Amino acid sequence: MCGIVGYIGYREAYPIVIKGLKRLEYRGYDSAGVMIYDGESIKLSKTKGKVADLEERASKEITTNGTIGIGHTRWATHGVPNDVNSHPHLSNSGDLVIIHNGIIENYAPLKVELIKRGYVFHSDTDTEVLVNLIEEVQKKENIKLGKAVQIALNQVVGAYAIAVFDKKNPDEIVAARLGSPLAIGIGEGEYFIASDASPFIEYTSNAVYLEDGEMAVIRLHKEMKVRKIKDDSLVNPIIQELQMNLEQIEKGGYDHFMLKEIYEQPSVIKDTYRGRLHANEGIIQMAGVEDNLEKFLNADRIIIVACGTSWHAGLVAEYIFEEFARISVEVEYASEFRYRNPIINSKDVVIAISQSGETADTMAAIKLAKEQGAFVFGVCNVVGSSISRETHAGAYTHAGPEIGVASTKAFTTQITVLTMIALRLAKAKGTLSQSDFHMYLQELELIPEKVREALETNDKAKEIAETFKDAPNCLYLGRGYNFPVALEGALKLKEISYIHAEGYPAAEMKHGPIALIDEQMPVVVIAPKQGHYDKIVSNIQEIKSRSGRIIAVVTKGDTQVRELADYVIEIPETSDALSPLITTIPLQLLSYHIAVLRGCNVDQPRNLAKSVTVE
Ligand code: M6R
Numbered sequence: 001m002c003g004i005v006g007y008i009g010y011r012e013a014y015p016i017v018i019k020g021l022k023r024l025e026y027r028g029y030d031s032a033g034v035m036i037y038d039g040e041s042i043k044l045s046k047t048k049g050k051v052a053d054l055e056e057r058a059s060k061e062i063t064t065n066g067t068i069g070i071g072h073t074r075w076a077t078h079g080v081p082n083d084v085n086s087h088p089h090l091s092n093s094g095d096l097v098i099i100h101n102g103i104i105e106n107y108a109p110l111k112v113e114l115i116k117r118g119y120v121f122h123s124d125t126d127t128e129v130l131v132n133l134i135e136e137v138q139k140k141e142n143i144k145l146g147k148a149v150q151i152a153l154n155q156v157v158g159a160y161a162i163a164v165f166d167k168k169n170p171d172e173i174v175a176a177r178l179g180s181p182l183a184i185g186i187g188e189g190e191y192f193i194a195s196d197a198s199p200f201i202e203y204t205s206n207a208v209y210l211e212d213g214e215m216a217v218i219r220l221h222k223e224m225k226v227r228k229i230k231d232d233s234l235v236n237p238i239i240q241e242l243q244m245n246l247e248q249i250e251k252g253g254y255d256h257f258m259l260k261e262i263y264e265q266p267s268v269i270k271d272t273y274r275g276r277l278h279a280n281e282g283i284i285q286m287a288g289v290e291d292n293l294e295k296f297l298n299a300d301r302i303i304i305v306a307c308g309t310s311w312h313a314g315l316v317a318e319y320i321f322e323e324f325a326r327i328s329v330e331v332e333y334a335s336e337f338r339y340r341n342p343i344i345n346s347k348d349v350v351i352a353i354s355q356s357g358e359t360a361d362t363m364a365a366i367k368l369a370k371e372q373g374a375f376v377f378g379v380c381n382v383v384g385s386s387i388s389r390e391t392h393a394g395a396y397t398h399a400g401p402e403i404g405v406a407s408t409k410a411f412t413t414q415i416t417v418l419t420m421i422a423l424r425l426a427k428a429k430g431t432l433s434q435s436d437f438h439m440y441l442q443e444l445e446l447i448p449e450k451v452r453e454a455l456e457t458n459d460k461a462k463e464i465a466e467t468f469k470d471a472p473n474c475l476y477l478g479r480g481y482n483f484p485v486a487l488e489g490a491l492k493l494k495e496i497s498y499i500h501a502e503g504y505p506a507a508e509m510k511h512g513p514i515a516l517i518d519e520q521m522p523v524v525v526i527a528p529k530q531g532h533y534d535k536i537v538s539n540i541q542e543i544k545s546r547s548g549r550i551i552a553v554v555t556k557g558d559t560q561v562r563e564l565a566d567y568v569i570e571i572p573e574t575s576d577a578l579s580p581l582i583t584t585i586p587l588q589l590l591s592y593h594i595a596v597l598r599g600c601n602v603d604q605p606r607n608l609a610k611s612v613t614v615e
Contacts, residue, residue, distance in 0.1 A: 001075035001609040002028035002101040006163040009190025013069030020199025026610040028075025031086035038066035046086035072099040075609040078126030089128040090134035095167045098131040101181040102159035121319035146217040176215035208237040256602045258404030266448040272396040272416040279441040288393040299349040301328040304364040306353035310405035313414035315484035325425035342523035346373035355410035357385020450572040454585035465593030477506040478526035490585035496595040506539040517548040529555035530576035
């Protein structure tokens, strides 16, 4: 959940590290720090706050140049966010410097042992324990950094992506990973280390993604050596060509990444189905599904595991799979699934959904399902991510980098992929009529244009946001396919504007939540023409009778709801099953504008991080 950056080469390291940290700030942003080695000494600057605060402080504290540097942007786990707990951390001798993303679970007994041997700790972090453990190993064995890191890591339980520097051997950085991502950019006479490739995209398009349990000794002017941490065996690293470009990771004129990503949806949904959906020919195919079609067709049930927004996409998929392909589906929070001894068998297909492909709970759920013999299929956005590698097969969403912490385009592209899978299975099983199958293919192809139209609700969303920006609570209601959209709308609002919001199936209102309704309570109701329209109109009446303030998302031309609602947002018509792809758009915009009007940090909401790589 933190971002790490390192550079070793011939360029000035400081600007590379700082720019890299800014790009990784989505991973954590409660404190930041940088270390530069200027050829003689270690220069360190760290602070509570964002990378911009670090820059201000470092401009006074780091006054010399150097071509080796490491930096960190933190999402606190052990120890509150403050200057002392910020990374990098120094060992007691002051020779070793470390940055770490992850958690050392057995840090407490290790710390006790180190204290017995005279080590002094300044921070509350697990990371300071690790750097001193490495130092202790190095001293005891009289060995070089790489070996000491390896021995120390074999004593550690937990997750890590680390970079370590040793002033006594200043032409190398040692990096290692287990459970947290780590990419190494390979340039001419220079190396870059980072949590993802964004910090070095303009310098090199060649990268090695370390696998779990691997470490790299990166030496200036030498070939990088990659080894297995456990048994020291040498690994031949695979150099991958990066698919990311600079434009994708910049704001491109938008005020926030979130807004940019909302507006990218028409084009990225097209990217998601490009080459996979051929509506005129009646063909839908994805390599990962085709290669494993029998597994899907023979499945007793599908279990979907995911977290957050990806879990909401899974809920939409439950409706779609059951209706289109008549396969029973269970949708599980990965964090619950992994610990509740679930019944899984070899005829189950598990679909793991994750934008980042790094979510720790989802990863653990996958491992559990694999151990119990299930076939595991991944729906990920980040190419080469841990989950995409851990699953037996999968389909990428091709949404491009999502940097805003609030997921937007990930959600709609995940639904697009899952819909395509359901349609493919429906075709194979004959569970949809030919005409319905063709209708859905045509409809899916029209979705990008309809999303574009739905984005025209931006001004309306802004106007409504002005009215409700100070509301302390908000309810979101939907039925059927749009119940998960209600959950997603509520999540978007609470995570970026800090307004308490709840999503409910509209009919559940009368079983409790209706007691909350009074003239202060905004209620967002998703009420497109298809689906359970009459039922939801009745639910709206019930809210109206209790003086709730109704904001309704309706199909263009709707008159019935208009008469009841305080505000209506009109969206283009599509089939019930595909409607979440459209109804979610105004809800994203509404949350965005409310958060902006409340002065919240939209892209980096408090307490959050983009990829949750700790449990
Ligand atoms: O990368 P993942 O899709 O696995 O992430 C899952 C959740 O952490 C994520 O969707 C989170 O809920 C977002 N902040 C929601 O906007």
